[in-house]
Amino acid sequence: MVASKSADSAGASGQGAPARPHLPGGRFAGGGSIGGQLVRIALLGLFTALGVWAVLPLYVGGNWWGIGLVVAVVGLVYRVYLSRRTVPAKYLLPGVLFLVAFQVLPVLYTMSTSVTNLSDGHRGDKQQAIASIEAYSVTSSADAEEYTLTVATTGAPETGELVFLLTDSEGDTYAGTEEGLSGLDGATVEPSGKVTEAFGHTILSPAQVNARSDELQEFAVPTGEGTGIRSSGLSTAFEGSATRVYDEACDCVTDTATGTVYHADDERGAFYDESGERLAQGWQVGVGFDNFARFLFNPTFASSFFTILVWNIAFAVSVTFLVFVLGLAIALTLHAPRLRGKVAYRVLVVLPYAMSSLAMFLLWRDMFNTDFGLFNRVLGLEVDWLGDPWTARAAVILANVWLGYPYMFLVATGALQAIPRELGQAAQIDGASAWQSFRHVTLPLLMVAMTPILIATFAFNFNNFNAVWLISQGGPFSPDNPTAGATDLLITYTYRLAFNEATAQYGYAAALSVMIFLIVSVLSVISLSRSSALKEVD
Amino acid sequence: MAVDTPGTVRAPYRRTTGVRLGLWARGNGWRHLVMLVVVAFALFPVMFVVSAALNPLGTLSSAQLWPSGASLDNAADLFRDTPFATWYTNSLFFAVTNAAVTVLFSALAAYAFSRMRFRGRRVGLLGLLVIQMFPQFLAIVAIYLMFTNIGEYYPVIGFDTRWGLLLVYLGGALSINTWLMKGFFDTVPKELDESAQMDGASHAQVFFRIMLPLVTPVLAIVALLVFIATINEFLMASVFLRDTDAKTLGLGLYQLVASQRNANFGMFAVGAIMLSLPTLAVFWFLQRYITEGLTAGAVKG
Incomplete structure (x- = not known):
């Protein structure tokens, strides 16, 4: 009913269209109206301005690849929108640009990250690792230059990257980061030499500095060959020379205080000594x-992975099935x-869908909370719903x-309305029971329309991060394996490895992402090849 | 009955209560019984959240299914103790902007796919399907690393900013939604835009003046889906927005009950209702398109 009503209204406006005033310009005039031309010029101008804005910081940073990329994109936009022959591209370009920049490139980047050891301790290249090893080992010498130190950050006070704002004895100010020292205007x-305000930096309060004192201890600003600036206390810093020095001849780092020699291992991306001890700062290698x-x-990781995979599939299948039924x-x-x-029934039944799912998961x-939750209080139970693997799994499925x-x-209502009622009635006249006519007449017709939706629901639930993360965070965790929980999906497991562990393992997390992609692709290709969706493309 | 032809006289017949009940149950009665159970299942969490929002004590342990009292203390607390207005504005900003731009980009692309024949069309359409299998959030690690670099050059679109996250969301503008739209565009008769072209309309005029008004239902449904998906998005937002003032309402609520689950539950309940209101409103205004839009994709399959 709903469909026919708005189809009518669509038809009405369709008939109305030719009655509109004549559109100016000849057939295939290309340029269109003067207004259209003005809009086009304005948009291109705006885009050019955006390009110039984008080039400036890249130019300052000397990033020529970045500049080349910006110029190429601006050039492409000009070519597409000034030419008369590239009509389809005019319509595809805006979406495709974003798709390439923020979906295709990240996917490719994920794939390339998945074959590296990128993680905390393996972030930059070898040069950066050496610089930070030397800077961290800086100790004060007698004639060391002293600075008044103000601790600041470029991001959030609790988590942003630390910056040392330094004032020397002559009153000049500098900003020191893990990359090096630069002037601060x-x-x-x-x-007293303390900096109270600096553009682009948030000054940390003493309490905030205190909270991050561990990080402060390890923070050092490399200033040159074997020298660096470190803090001593919360308001002074000194420049000193490194006790750990890199020697290119033997490709090794020597600790002058203890005499230990650490040799570079280019396969593992870190410096190791004789006994296999490594320096904390490594570099990224393939x-x-x-x-x-x-x-x-690997037995430990493989058992986590396959347990999670089995539950992941079971979760997606059971949610899809129950929801469908x-x-x-x-x-x-x-x-x-x-x-x-x-x-009224319809409105009430659809209500859960119209509520914010994020808030509803929470x-x-x-409601499943042991001490205060609704279920335990109403039912008079003391069950730790989210603490036991099986009740936690049931809880996650129920909420979903x-x-x-x-x-x-x-969707089923829409599909049912599209099936003529006479079909079922005819079957019943022929002697079929209500169940038989549903089972053999209505359901097969229904499945034709519902199959793609079921596949989509399955794929969605396979990676339903919110459903698990917001309810159980993947838990409960067994004591012998604190990284993989009973309700963990692959995606929540990946997320925890990359962002929620003490050490971020980006390379490993990226490899898991690629694996999820492969699994979903295989499942989708199998199911799509069984349905007729692909035949649509002609 | 009123339609009875005059002249026919019905014998007075009275059904006993039992017979009436049996007839009722065999007719539509059982449907009402089933629906009663279903409605109870559908509504009890909603009732619980409303009752908790009104609960004067504002704790999880004191919240009942049925409100024990009505006060706006929780709402007042939420406004006073948290940057609620900022969170809410952030959420709406992402949802509205993303929905609007996605509909525009998707419709543009769907028009090209539906009405034009060009090299790479088939590859493009299939490519859109393939890229769907690698959902954007699987690349979250890469996006995070990318934006660590981007943020150094352009702090405006770095972490803790609206624009950065919005750009990432827009990367998903062309998606299965474009397929949905293309399917709908295909149902609009080609003669309409051809005749307009004969009348001298440029392709842009055909698109904006003829096609768009005819495909409103599918535009509405895509806007609705994107709006809902964005306002409930958690993964990307949690990686991008770490500063308290930059958070969306969803992240804020998560933080609110992560630390003080029992005590803050009343405030959370108010926030949950506020977060659901825009979705409910969008549903209400677009309801006549919903069934049609959802099934358009289904029937096409």
Whole structure:
């Protein structure tokens, strides 16, 4: 009914279209109206300005590849929108530019990261690792230059990258980061030498500095060959020379205080001494398929991975199945002519879908809370729902069914309305029972329309990060394996490895992402080849 | 009955209560019973959150299914103790901007795919399907590393900024939604835009003046889907927005109950309702398109 109504209105405006005033310009005039031309010029001008804005910081930073890229993109936009022959490209370019920049490139970048050991301790290249090793080992010498230190950050006070704002004895100010020292202009400096305001930096309060004192201990600003600036206390810093010095001849780092020699291992990306001890600062190297081999063949990681994979599939299948059955059952129940209150039922049943799912997941989590949760209080139980693997799994599935069935209900209702009622009636006249006519007539027709939706629902739930993270954070965790929880999906596991562990393992997390991609692709290709979706493309 | 032809006289017939009940149950009665259960299942969490929002004590342990009292203390606390207005504005900014731009980009691309024949069309359409299998958030590590670099050159689009995250969201503008739109565009008769072209319309005029008004339902449904997806997005936002003032309402609520689950539950409940209101409103205004838009994709499959 709904469909036919708005199809009518669409038809009405369609008939109205030719009655509009004549559109100026000849057929295939290309340029279109004067207004269109003005809009085009304005947009291109705006885009050029954006390009200039983008080039400036790259020019300052001397990033010629970046400049080349910006120029290429601006050139492409000009070519597409000034030429008359590239009509399809004019329509595709805006979306495609974003798609390439923020989806295709990240995917390729993920793939290239997955074969490296990129992680905390293996971030930059070898030169940076050497610079920071030397800077960290800086100790004060007698004639060391002293600075008044103000600790600042370029990001959030709790987590942003630290910056040392330094004032020397002559009152000149500098900004020191892990990369090196640079001049700082336009800072407001107190007579004591403390900086109170500096553009682009947030000054940390003493309490905030205290909270990050561990980081401060390890922070050093490299200033040259074997020298660096470190803090001593919260408000002074000194420049000194390194006790650990790199020697290119032997490709090794020697600790002058202890005499230990650390040799570079270019396969593992770190400096190792005789006994296998490594220096904390390493560099990024390619490790081939080691990351993949780790979760496929290493006993500990492989058992986490395959347990999670099995639960991941079970989760997606059971949610999809339950949601489909419940949605279809409700749709069938309401699929009756002259049912009183049908509209009211429909609105109430769809309500979970219209609520914010993010907030509702958190709500379900709190309803399952052991001490204060609704379920335990109403049922008079003391069950630790999210503490036991099986109740936690059931809880996650239940919450997802609650949130997911209205969508299935809407789709099933639409599909049911498209099936002529006469078909079922004819079967019943021929002697089929209500169940038989549903099973053999309605359901097969329904499945034609529903299969793509079911595949999409499955794929969505396979990677349903919110559903698990917001309810159980992947937990409960068994004591012998604190990284992989009972309700963990591959995606929450990956997220925890990359962002929620003490040491971020980007390379390994990227390898897992690629693996998820492969699994989803295989599942989708199998299911798509069974449906007819691909035949549409002609 | 009113439609009874005059003249026919019905014998007075009274059904007993039992017979009536049986007939009712065999007719539509069982449907009402089933629906009652379903509605109870659908509504109890919603009732709980509303009741917790009104609960004067504002704790999880004191919240009941049915409100025990009504006060706006929780709402007042939320406004006073948290940057609620900022969070809310952030959430709406992302949802509205992303929905609007995605609909525009997707419609532009769908028009090209539906009405024009060009080299790479088939590859492009299939490519869109393939890239769907690698959801953007799987590349979150790479996006994070990319924006660590980008943020150094352009702090305006770095972490803790609106524009940075919005750019990432827009990377997903062309997606399965473009397929949905293309399917709908295909149902608009070609003669309409051909005749307009004969009348001298440029391709842009055909698109904006003829196509767009005809495909409103699918535009509405894509806007709705994107709006809902964005306002509930957690993964990307949690990586990008770490500063308290930069957070979206969803992240803020998460933080609120992460630390003080019991005590802050009342405030959380108010926030949850506020976060759902825009979605409910969008649903209400677009309801006539919903069934049609959702099933358009389904029937095409």
